[in-house]
Amino acid sequence: MPESPTIVVVDDAPEVRLLVKTQLRLSGRLEVVGEGADGYDAVELARAHRPALMLLDVSMPGRDGLAALPLVLDASPTTRVVMFSGFDRSGLADHTRRLGATEFVEKSVPLDELVDRLVAIAAPPGGGAPPAHAGRDDGGATGADGGAGAAGGRRAKADLDLDPVLAEHLERFREIFDDAAIGMATMTLDGRIVRANRHLVGLLGDDADALIGTAYADLALDATPVLEGLQALREGGGAVQLEHGLADEPARRFAATLSAVLDAQDRPLYFLLQAQDVTEQRAAEAELHETEQRFRLLVEAVQDYAIFMLDPDGHVASWNAGAQRLKGYSSDDIVGRHFRIFYPVDKQSERHPEHELAIARREGRYEEEGWRLRKDGTRFWAHVTITAVHDADGVLVGFAKVTRDSTERRRILELQQQANERLRRSAAEQAEFLAVTAHELRSPVGVLAATAETLARHHDELTPVERTDFAEGMRRTADQLRRLLDDLLTASRADARSLGLRVEPVPVDDQLRAVVTSARSSRPGAEIVLDVEEGLVVRADPGRLAQMVDNLVVNALTHGRPPVAVAARAEGDAVVVSVRDSGPGVAADLRGRLFERFGTTTGGTGLGLYIVRALAQAHGGEATYQVEDQSFVLRLPRERGA
Incomplete structure (x- = not known):
């Protein structure tokens, strides 16, 4: 009996490697001789085993599949x-073939079909006709020219096996990506584009296939900011914003936001790019700025300039009408007095006015902005220019001093900075929300579907350990998806203020016992102590109350130490529910953003505590963190008479 062809499986997801290895073993048609988690492993395994086949993931930490592919072929x-990827094959498949790949397979392909295709690829030339699907994409079109229609058919086939709700979510995310009003792309950890939406393709004036595999840094006029931003993301930084010109069109300006999609250990899996052409915006801003400058000069020359002379020692020697309007002194009030009177007391003590004159005397001119005082003691933000004035013989005869009230301009700049900061935070939140959601759905849905199919078809062939591992994996994955969908839906409704609460009297004891029982069931061995005052009744939506307490309990089990104490007591017109673990508590630098969206993301959506506070406030209550006893506290209205 001839030996089975050898194969190496390289993928950063242990669950995916387990599924593929098990299916290959069950088929008996291919022998797995090695497995790896990144591109570095791939090259070493190729050199060590020289396998007939290698199944290589595209996006992995350290070195991705696109970077590893040529090195693998050099080694063996x-x-x-x-190539094996969760990314759509459109464009990417052709690019990997140009790099030397034999085939490109999406992770949504059924495992039986995956084995058939691998066996067909491993078959020696002339060893028989390959299966009908070999060399073709999942929708039936050839890999070289299978367009959007084929991709759509492929997605529809894969999604038929998914829960309808999950399939709907996946399709919506694809639509959001493809139809977004800004340019968007997914990139490998080396910064190469593997998928671009229509808007980005239009902005760059290229076709989608030509962009696949292109390093985004190569598109920039100056690659340094892009490379530095990508490195910052690889080192664990947050979203990176930058602006750059285009290499082939230097006059155009692009504003880009780069963010990382992370795994459960906060390691980057791939990058998400959002880009906009801001060329016209920057030109309009420059034109507006120039117009504003001319207008401001005209107006301020009439109303806002104080122009006067100082003698060589700093005493006021002349005074104009603009100075009187700005500072409140008449000519009789001020002429002959030292100009330090216009400065706050601390600046006078520092002899700052004399320092200004010394610089103007030495360098010919001095300019600054700072606080100045009017006659009535009120402050204004002043732009000051002091120019040394010399006679024909070069002897210093005094100083010309021009002061302009820039208080309003300063206020506008501060408001603009605040608005820009709000926009930046909003853009970063949206980018993180999309990246987290896309990642959180893609992997668990694929793993859950493939695991269920493997158990259904090969239950009796699996070892007891494999069945136990698969069952436990399905439970964890299903719980992860349920929590993700609950969190996303609740956060969306909270933002839209459309939670639709059904408030009624709810016995606290029954509700908390149900939550604790569920937590113990989902986490065997969890130590949870319940202490509830008898007879407590709150006015709340039962389901939302359970969701709030469940989020707090899961948070304690995930990030704290056992045992976890859940307690409830009456306090005036409120019922106070507290959840406390036995760990060291929340670090001081995290407390201020505990209940913000994505405020403390360490795997998952980062919405749990945000949802707790939003639901509590919707009930007329509040959620807080008490530093004194390191507990999370939920305060809700108590049912009258209870």
Whole structure:
């Protein structure tokens, strides 16, 4: 009996490697001789085993599949590399073939079909006709020219096996990406584009296939900011914003936001790009700025300029009408007095006015902005220019001093900075929301569907350990999806103020016992102590009350130490529910943003505590963190008479 062809499986997700290895073993048609988690492993495994096949993931930490592919073929030229990816194959498949890949397979393909295709690829030339699907994409079109229609058919086939709700969510996320009004792309950890939406393709004036595999830094006029931003993301930084010109069109300006999609250990899996052409905006801003400057000069020359002379020692020697309007002194009030009178007391003590004159005397001119005082003691923000004045013989005869009231301009700049900061935070939140949601759905849905199919078809063939591992994996994945969908829906409704609460009297004891029982069931061995005062009744939506307490309990079990104490007591017109673990508590630098959206993301959506506070406030209550006893506290209205 001939030996089975050898294969190496390289993917950063242990669950994916387990599924593929198990299916290959069950088929008995291919022998797995090695497995790896990144591109570095791929090259070493190719060199060590020279396998007939390698199944290679596209996006992995350290070195991605696109970077590893040529190195694998250098190490083992006879190895046939099959790229395996959760990204759509459109454009990416052709690019990987140009790099030397034999085939490109999406992770949504059924495992039985995956094995068939791998066996067909491993078959020696002339060893029989390959299966009908070999060399074709999942929708039936050839890999070289299968367009949007084929991709759509492929997605529809894969999504038929998914829960309808999840399939609907996935399709919505695809639509959001493809139809977004800004340019968007997903990139490998090396910064190469693997998928671009229509808007980005239009902005760059290229076709989608030409962009696939292109390093985004190569598109920039100056690649340094892009490369530095990508490195910051790889090192664990947050969203990076930058602006750059285009290499082939230097006059155009692009504003880009780069963010990382992270795994459960906060490691970057791939990058998300959002880009906009701001060329016209910057030109309009420059034109507006120039117009504003001319207008401001005209107006301020009439109303806002104080122009007067100082003698060589700093005493006021002349005074104009603009100075009187700005500072409140008449000519009789001020002429002959030292100009330090216009400065706050601290500046006078520092002899700052004399320092200004010394610089103007030495360098010919002095300019600054700072606080000045009017006659009535009120402050204004002044732009000051002091120019040394010399006679024909070069002897210093005094100083010309021009002061302009810039208080309003300063206020506008501060407001603009605040507005820009709000926009930046909003853009970063949206980018993180999209990146987190896309990642959180894609992997668990694929794993859950494939695991269920493997158990259904090969239950009796699996070892007891494999069945136990698969069952536990399905439970964790299903719980992860349920929590994700609950959190997303609740956060969306909270933002839209459309929670639709059904408030009624709810016995606290029954509700908390149900939550604790559920938590113990989902986390065997969890130590949870319940202490509830008898007879407590709150006015709340039962389901939302359970969701709030469940989020707090899961938060304590996930980030704290056992045992976890859940307690409830009456306090005036309120019922106070507290959840406390036995760990060291929340670090001081995190407390201020505990209940913000994505405020403390360490795997998952980062919405749990945000949802607790939003639901509590919707009930007329509040959610807080008490530093004294390191507990999370939920305060809700108590049912009258209870």
